[in-house]
Structures are given as C-alpha cells and as structure tokens.
Amino acid sequence: MPKNKELKKILVIGSGPIVIGQAAEFDYAGTQACQALKEEGLEVVLINSNPATIMTDTNMADKVYIEPINLEFVSQIIRQERPDGLLPTLGGQTGLNMAVELARAGVLEQEGVKLLGTQLNAIEQAEDRDLFRELMRELEQPVPESAIVTSVQEAVDFADSIGYPVIVRPAYTLGGTGGGIAGSEEELREIVANGIRYSPIGQCLIEKSIAGMKEVEYEVMRDANDNCIVVCNMENLDPVGVHTGDSIVVAPSQTLSDREYQMLRSASLKIIRALNIEGGCNVQFALDPQSYQYYVIEVNPRVSRSSALASKATGYPIAKMAAKIAVGYTLDEIVNPVTGQTYACFEPTLDYIVTKIPRWPFDKFTAANRKLGTQMKATGEVMAIGRTFEESIQKAVRSLEIGVHRLLLKGAAEIDGETLTARLAKADDERLFLVAEAFRRGWALQQIQDITNIDWWFLDKIDRIVRFEDEIRREPGLTRETLYAAKRLGFTDRAIAELRKEGQGASAAMTKEQDVRQYRLQQGFIPVYKMVDTCAAEFEASTPYYYSTYETENEVLPSDKQKIIVLGSGPIRIGQGIEFDYSTVHAVWAIRNAGYEAVIINNNPETVSTDFNTSDRLYFEPLFFEDVMNVIEQEKPIGVIVQFGGQTAINLAAPLARAGVRILGTSLESIDEAEDRKKCEALLRKLNIAQPKGSTVTTVDEAVGTAQQLGYPVLVRPSYVLGGRAMEIVYSDEELLAYMKEAVQINPEHPVLIDRYMLGKEIEVDAICDGETVLIPGIMEHVERAGVHSGDSIAVYPPQSLSEDIKKQAVDITIKIAKELKTVGLVNIQFVVWNDQVFVIEVNPRSSRTVPFLSKVTSVPMANLATQAILGKKLSELGYTEGLWPENEYVAVKVPVFSFAKLRRVDPTLTPEMKSTGEVMGRDRHYAKALYKGLIGSGMKIPTGGSIIATVADKDKEEAIAILKGFYRLGYKLIATGGTADALEAAGMKVRRVNKLSEGSPNIVDLIRTGQAQFVVNTLTKGKAPERDGFRIRREAVENGVVCLTSLDTVRALLHMLEALRFSSAPMPAFQA
C-alpha cells in the first residue's frame, strides 16, 4: 500500500505525440510509472493522445484515455474521474505544462486534486528564467550573466552591454524550440523575434555564451524525507553550445577528477533540495576546462530524456522510483529491483562506459540546416556499452544505421582542408567522423582541439582508433595479437577486412569479412557478456541485462528453456518510430506467455523494449550482423523474429539466414518477394491483382524512357525504401533528370522504381496470417489522396467514404496476397482507389506503423496474435475467423504530427516522402468530433473564426475555390494574393488582397508574422528551392505557429468538420403569405 493513505486514484499525464525533443523516452517513463503505481494497488487513470505507445495499452492503467492533452479535455477527464492526485512529472514538458495550466485555471483546487512529485512553485522556479536565476542566486550557484527580455530591443540592448555571442533561450519551450546562438545583432533580432513567438509567455532569456565549456549533467533523485542521491552523471563530448539532445554523451563523466565530480554533485543536491522535488530531476552544468568555475545551465524538475538514458546506462529505473516516491515512499525503503537485496537509496556505480549518439533526420531532410546549436534536431538516439571508450563509441556508430559502420564517412577524404576546418569548428551531425578524418590527415591533436574545443581525452581516443586502423592496414598477415586488440577496441570483422584490403590489397588474406570471422572463431575470440547491475559487481544481481565485450568471464547463465530472439528497431527516425517498438514489446510478451524465453537485441535507450523487465534477457547491442550473430551463438535460439523491428530487422533477415539462422514467421523468400519490386510486380501479375503501371530501371536513360511511356506525372523512388525516403512525384523530363541527379545514386544494385501516379484515395490494411487464415482487423482510409506519404496522411477507421464493394476488393486482395506469400505474422498492404478499382501500391511483409493504432481501435491484439501465429498457433484455435473484423461504433482518426518548427529550411509541404515524427489519435462517436480531437491533439489551433490566407497553384484553383467558399460561408475572412484573389472574387467572395513577396511590404509573409491569419492554405508550385515564395510562406507559417495546410484534402476535411460541429444559425422563416 502506498505510504500516503489519502491517495487511491491517480491521474498520469503522458507526453503526447512524438516530436523532436520529446520522444519514446516518455513512453518508457510513463509505462514504468503506471506499473509502479498499480503495484501499489492504486487506481491509475492515464491520459495520452499518442496511440503508438505501450503506456496507452489498456492493461497499463485502470482507465486509459487517448484524448487531446489540453485544458478542455484533461479538465473533463478530471471531473469525470475525480482522481486524488495528479502525477505530471513523467509526461515530459507536455505533462508539466499541462499541470501548470490546470493549476492556474484552478481546476486542481476545485476538484481537490493533489499535485504529486513536483509542486507548482518548483516547476515555476525551474522553468521561469527569472525565478530560476533568483533561486540560483539564493543558493549561491553561478549562472551565466543574463537578462530576461520580452522584446527584441531589450535583447539588443543587453547584448550590447555584455558582448556577442549570446545564447537565446525562449521560456517554456520544448527541446529549445526557437532558441539559438547569436553572433551579431542581425542574428539576435531574428532569433529573439522567433523565440518570443514560440514562448507561451512571450519571454526569452539572453545569456552570455559559455560555448566551449565542458557540458556535464547530473540525474538526481530526492524523496519526501530529504534523502538525495545522484543516479548518474554524464559528460558531453560536444562542448556547451550544442543542445544536449544533439550531443554525443558518455556516462559516467570521463575527464572530471573526484573534486570536480563532487563539487557538481553537491550543487545538484542543493538545487533539488531547494526545489523540494519529490522524484527525479536533471541538472545541467557548464564547467570551465581550466578552472573550478562552473555554471548551472538548466534544471528539469521532472523525468527527462537524459533520465531515460541514465536509467538504461545504469540499470536504475528512475521513472519507476519517481512514481513510488510521488506516492510517499522513501528511497531507503524501496528495494533496488536490480539486485533485489539492496535498496534504491544508493548511487549506482558503473564498470563500463556508455556512449549515446543522436540520430538525426538529415538523411531524409537533405535541405535542412545540419548545423547543431541550442535547438534540438535529433529524432532519436542509440546507446552502446563497452569496457573502453573506443569499444563503446565504435559500437554506437554502427548502431546508427546511417550507412556507416565505423568512424569513416563516405566522401570525407574529398573534403578540402578549409571546409574541414569550418565544419569542425561549427558542429554538425557528422563532426565525429570529421574529427577522425582530420586525424587521418595527420592533423595534430592540439590543432583539432583548438578548433573543436572537444576535450583532449576524447580526441586522444578517436586518434587511437585511427592509429590502430593503420596498424591493421600495415600488418602483412593478421596476427592473433592485433586481431584481439582490434576486437577489444570495438573493430568489427568487416572493418578489419576493409582495412586490410586498403593496406594489403584485395588479394591479401583476411580481406573478407567471412574470412576474418572464421579466423577469429578459430582463435577462440568470441565476446563475453557482462551484466549491467548498478553496482559494479559488488552485489549479486539478477538483472537479465547484458552487453558484449572481449574479456575473460562470461556472465550469462545457461538456460535449458527454448529461446526466441526478437530484433528491435534501433533508433527512432522518421519512418521508423515508436510504433515498431510497440510491436516488438508485444511480441516479447507473447513469446513469454507461450512459455519460451524471449531475448531481445536492441540499441535504443529511450524505449520500453530496452527496459530489462520487458524480456527474459536484454542484449544492449548494435543491430549489426556481427553483433547479432554473436548473441545468437551465445543464446542458440530456436529462431529469430525479424518482422517487428521495422526495416532494421528485415534488412538483417537475409544475412542471418545465409549464416544458417532460422527466421521465424514469414519466410525470407516471401519477405524478398514482397520487398523486391520486380518480384512483387510478378507476384501481383500472377494473382491478377491490379497495380499502378510501372517498372524498375537501372539507368537514367531507361528512367526517362519509362516515364515517357507511362506518361507524367510519375512517382519515382529507390527500391528498398524506408518511410518513402527520396520518393517524389515528377511532372516532366527535367524534373526527373534533376531527381536522378540529386536524390538517388542509380546503378544496377540500386534500381529506381517509376510508377504511374494515380491521384486516388489511399487505403491501408494490416492483416495477420497464420499461413492459412487471414484476419483483417480493419481498413483505414486516408484523408489525403495518393501523393502524400501514408505516414503523413490522416487515417480514418472505419472508412467513411468507401463503398462495400471497394472494401470487399481490398479484403479479397489482402487475403490473396497474404496466402500467396504464405505469410506467418503480419503484413501491411497499401492501396489506391482509382475509378472504383483497387490497386496495390505496396506490400510490407512485416509489422507496420499502423499496428498500434489499429490494435487499439479494434481491440484486436495484433502483434500478440501475429507472434502466436509465428509460434505455431492457428488463428482458428484463438477464436478468429478469416476476413474483416467487424467495425465498431467509434470512429478513430490518426493524425500525423510534424516537427517542422525545429528543422529550419525543411519544406512543410506534404509529399510522398514521409516527414512526420509522431501521431495522435482522436476518437469519438462521430467522425467530425474524432477529427476535431485528432487535429487539436496534434497541436493545431482551430479558431471558429478568423482569416485564411490562400495561395494555390493554378492546377488546384478550381478545387480550392469550392472548399474556400465553404469557409467563407462559415464566416472566415479570406486573404489572397493576385491570381487566387481574382479567382475567389470571380466566385463571388470578398477577399482581402495582399502583396506577393515580390510586390513589396506589407506582403503575405508580414501578415503571417504579425499574426493576422489563423490558417494558411498553400499548394505546391513545383521546385523546392528555398527562394520560392511558396516555401517562404509555408516556413513562415510553421515558424509562427500558424496552421499550414498543403493538401486540399486536409482543408476539405477540416471544412467538413467545422461544418458538422457548428450549430447552424439560420434566420427564422417568414410567415407564409
């Protein structure tokens, strides 16, 4: 029972959709918290708008509300549920902000809800810059000279007084949104203007730049009895200036002596005590590398991304402990779940080194500004554990899946010296590799340090890796000693083979990965697995949490049970998000339920799948062939399941199968048949299933010929894609040639697919098959027509506008394909409806992005059933029959959420290339209400009146006019530029004309900037160059928080929703004469 007897029912607020700065770590935190509270016999009510999470599974809380996290809906739930307490510290900034809003609105007081964990004044003291500085002054904790401003002029005046560069931090924003470093007045004006707009209270902090100092973080916990501990400290490889979420981070700190470590530790404890936090807290410091001088940069009075990392780095479950503390427990009475015999009141100690590297979306957003600053840009991260820094970082690098498997970046050798210097000086996502490159060129360590400010210690290790590469290259034969030393430094067999090839020529021995592997196994060099146990082996632990290293003692206890390995999905990136972790976790649970031991391999520290409680054994390892094989050889499983880990796991299927590993579920041949475009086309032809005409080409000439033959517009993309990467609709030869040049490297090994582009309705189906029976839990209809990536479309379940015939066609085709592929497990099929006929666009022989959404809205536990099927159960035994699962009375919409505000220069237009980072669900009895909730939940502001700025391409005018007329009737004002205004007027509407950008100020962009419009409707005119007007309008809208709609389908849906939700006000009819 909880210590605080007054608490019986607790409301937990989740963090909402995944956006840059707030990702899967809060699913991990929330899931742990819900479990911890339920363990105590408390009734848990959860609200989170994000359906792709484990925490929103109905077994995680007593009541789960997937509703928008805003004042209106949360208040409603509070009034309905009447909880005793509210736990706001596990839902990231969203949860915290919501709690503040509820408190300020008086809801908590009115309903008698107690705020748990962190009190309102602590949240304010930590978050409000002014209060924060005042508190730091009281505590005698240094903060950089700074001023709070609410106008650009104040900022400029202050910067003049302390000198440039200065850092701008908007108050109460996520992941540093709207912030940046300003080196000049001009830059300052721009950043501050932005920051003030982003800050919900219109406030920015202008701060003396301490860029270049060491950045160190402490994760601290405190209970109501004032017991305080530090769970972990971390040191950033990147000095202050790069957002910590965008920094390479190691745990524990490496270059701090005990004195410095303890000095900052004491400061952290002083701060958490002053804030009176009961739970977890994160304190960030800047430490002068040449003295004891330090500054407190930031305090997060809640569980954070860093605390998820710290939990995985140490094994200490911070969120779980925070939840227990929030309901009254003290650290000294909570058992440390890792050892089971010691208590949570101690400080974990590590006997390994952890490296985290962020995963950025620049592979998809090639136009984005890759420079790293105070605004976070990464979508996810990988973590690796090793006994040396070299081993740890090399493991992390090959976990990234960015086409790099060691500290070598393709094309780096061609960068000229000047560019290299510049790129080393101003960090971007590739700096780590460029440091290695500089060492390869023989640059002195001191020189690189002067340019980068990266600590000597880290540089020395990178240098050592580079120097060891030379040793491998130079050696005529690969000696035993060198091989072992290389393995201990984290070199893969593939890297060793490559290096030997570089140094000794392709004909030399040991220049192929298999040969090195063979030789290594002959020498008996196999990794051992060590346990992550929070205590450096001081106490016996039973945590099934392991990492590999090349040493003597292996700690994995042999087990006689039958085992199954599930491959995770690696770092979160656009196109492969938390949805895959959701399915992975369900697969693991299903395996355990079936009586097998479930073993998971994954490298993402943010997720539920890498919680060591999820599986029987967790191997925190790169999802790289060699590392996965090593685990397989250690575990000797019955087989490996690849279909839940997204493309990451699917891509490992072939090499694993070649190495003799049994792939469970849908066979490798079938996977290939679905994934390989040519084979898939043949399959569909054979089954007599319609597909858009298209073909696979391997040369530019062939591409042009095919496109002309199909007729423009055509859809082009490389084969084996993830999240529609580099997919585009092209309208002419010129565009096609430009695409071929910029977006893809075409060759026979990397063919490009060209399809006729059909502008029809898209629908999507996920199905489960046991090889015999095909169960289709539901059909989803996309609001946006083909041409917008399915992950970026609003999906509706059940379909609102499909005829029974179309549904039947989709169901029949799905059954046919699933059976033909002898699918065992999940399959996802995407269709386009064209002239009342269903065409297949894509077959994905694996778990898809929509599995959690569809599972939740249909109550069919899809990943669970799929796993049972993989394990040999028949759907019929489980009580399911073939065909479409009956639809229910609720309508649910899945609305994508984007992070455009964080990514400068990225065009917010919806295209075949996926851009969204997350999703929310809206669910209600009526479509309009469900859509309203979805849109609101996604962060859209939908005023019932106001102005709409419209600029549409000529090809869209006719369609657009009809829709805008609807808005006009609802009372919205229309603002338009020349052509669109003419068209609107011609259609009989009043329009406010506004200048195009070229027509001088005030123009359309000024209007957006000054907040005179609530919606922007802009359709794409061709060309993506930033100078185009459309691009600037869209960016301006995004950066000013104005709703920007680029697909007329979305606009139409919005209109219908507004019409449906609006009470009609009609004049009374006149008396009959």
Next chain:
Amino acid sequence: MQAQARLLLEDGTLFTGLAFGAQGASVGEVVFNTGITGYQEVLSDPSYCGQIVTMTFPLIGNYGITRDDFESIRPYIHGFVVRRHEPVPSNWRAQYTLDHLLKEYGIVGISDIDTRMLTRIIRQHGTMRGLLTTGNERAEELRERLGAAPLMRDQVARTSTPHVFSSPGERERIVLIDYGAKSGILRELTKRGCDVVVVPHNTTADEIRRLHPDGIQLSNGPGDPKDVPHAVRTLRELLGEYPIFGICLGHQLFALACGADTEKLKFGHRGGNHPVKELESGRCYITSQNHGYTVKEESVAGTELEVTHINNNDKTIEGLKHKRYPAFSVQYHPEAAPGPFDNSYLFDRFLDMIREHKRLNPERPRQAVLAESLRGELHYAQK
C-alpha cells in the same frame, strides 16, 4: 611492446595482463573499490596500506595525478589493478600520470585484465591475498611465494606520523591521533578553524593530556583494529575526559575501548556510494567508505554504546555513540576525498559537542585555578 604482469590469487586464479608503474613483485590483500572517480585519493589513502587495490571502473588515469589530491604524503598500496590504464590524462590540474606516480613509489600495476571477473571472485570468495608481479617466475614459484608471505600486522605503525606536529588554528584545539590518517580529516578540521595537533598512534594518554586538547579526533587507518591494542588502552583512559570523534579505524578502536568487538567482513566496503541510515532521523546518507572490519552488532549489547547509524544495504554498524560520555564515531568517511561531501556535517557536530561539553563543564577562571595549584590547594573539581 608493453611488458607482461601477472596477478595470482590464493585460490589459484591467475590473471595475465600488461605491466605499468614499477617493475617487481609484491604481495597483498586484494580488494576492490567501486568509485568511478577518485583513484588518486584511493591509492594515497593510508588505509589501503599493504593491499592490492582493484578499481572496478575500467578506465583509470583519465585525469592524471595532481599534487593537490593526495590523501597522504605517499601511497602505501602494494599494487594497483585496472582494466585499462589511460596513459594520456586530460584535466587542467593534471601534473603527471598515474604510471609516473606508481613508478616513483615503486608500486607495481597491472592493466588489461578482466577486473569485473576479479571483483566477482572476491565478492564470492571474500577478500584474499594475491601476488602481483612483472617478473617471469614460474607459476609454482609464485604460489610458493604467495603462500610463504607473512601476514602484515604493523600497517598502523607504517603509516602513522612518527612525530607530533601542529597545524595551528584560532579555535578549538583538537588532538588528531594518526593511525594512518587521510589528509581530508585534517583539512576538514582546519577548515573549521581548529588548532590541530597531530600525534602518532602510540602517543600515551598523558602525552595527550599535556597538549590540553578540547577534543580528540581518532583517524582512519589500515588493517585490523586488534593489531593496535595500545591505542585501545589509551582511548580507555581518555574516554569521558575529552569529547571524542572516531572515524573508520578510529571508530573500531573506540568500539573496542568501550568493550564491543570487531570482526572481518567478507570483502569489505570500499567505494563512494554506500547508503548509511541515521537511526534517529531515519535519514539516509550517501557515504564514502573503506573498511574491511566492522563492529559486531551483538557485541554492542552489553556496552554503554548506542548504535546511531547502520548501513542500509547489509545493516552493519556504521555509527556509534557513548551513552554517558561525549563521544561518537562513524565507520565511514565524512571527510570524503574521494566521495560525497554529504557527511561533513559530522565535523560540525563534533565541534558542537565540544562546545556543549564546555558549557556543561564550565572552567573556572584560569588564573584562579593556576593560583590555587601554585598554593598547593586542591581544586574542588579534582576531588
């Protein structure tokens, strides 16, 4: 090519790694410390005298060695074991390397062995002796030497100061009995303005009385408290006469002086993350620890001691106080270095105790006492 080093344990386990530090061979009790930072403070802590110290954190040497972080004039360890010796330090205070320090003091180091395996062996089998060598001796020869090596019992004498010296201050006079004291204790006392006189371990009670202390600080130190019976005798004499604060070995000696008993722990407590619960307040403190012996819980029962602190993990005694006299002690290290500063309040508590003692035992004006004694009159209080 770096030379080889080997570490042989009593149970026969032989680790082969790389040599660093000095050449040679030495025997010692093999222990492990779980601190991530603080290797310099650890290896210069006299309490490790005669021990071969293993650091469980794998990367050691990262921030080098600095003049300022020594906990004694010289290290007394018999060997240093690390997974990886980082030869290139990076820290603004680093003056030289770990390797250099070990060479300077003739300490043998071994790196590149599976230190986690070694730690697990010690955890499972308890502390045992080991032989660390950089030579080429045959395995049997090593075993013989390890078996023949005598047990060290004079660690306190080796590490204690041979002479009295003072560290002047303006406030209370504290006699610090040095059983192998860490500098941190002196640092904490002088930081508080104390006038500290450091005396050797075998200083008699009368010699201490002659220094007219306000309080007596018992330091930490190496080895088995029962190896220094003279210290226990001295304490017995002083008990009740002066306020006493004991740390680590000083705590154990205080317990013995009060009639309690001590015993050896299986593998000791060494690290900076040990939770200690203060029984009176229920508060838990993170402490720095380094001890292989502990006060037996059941032995406290018949004494005038009261247990004030326990280890929240294994529930062993971490703090005692005398029920009648102004005297208390802790098993852990409030002076930190290495480790958290969370417990430095204990020094304030000691000084408060001294002041309270003075308040309760007011001195008569000194000149009056002096005059009376010169006249041969007995002071009433001395009756």
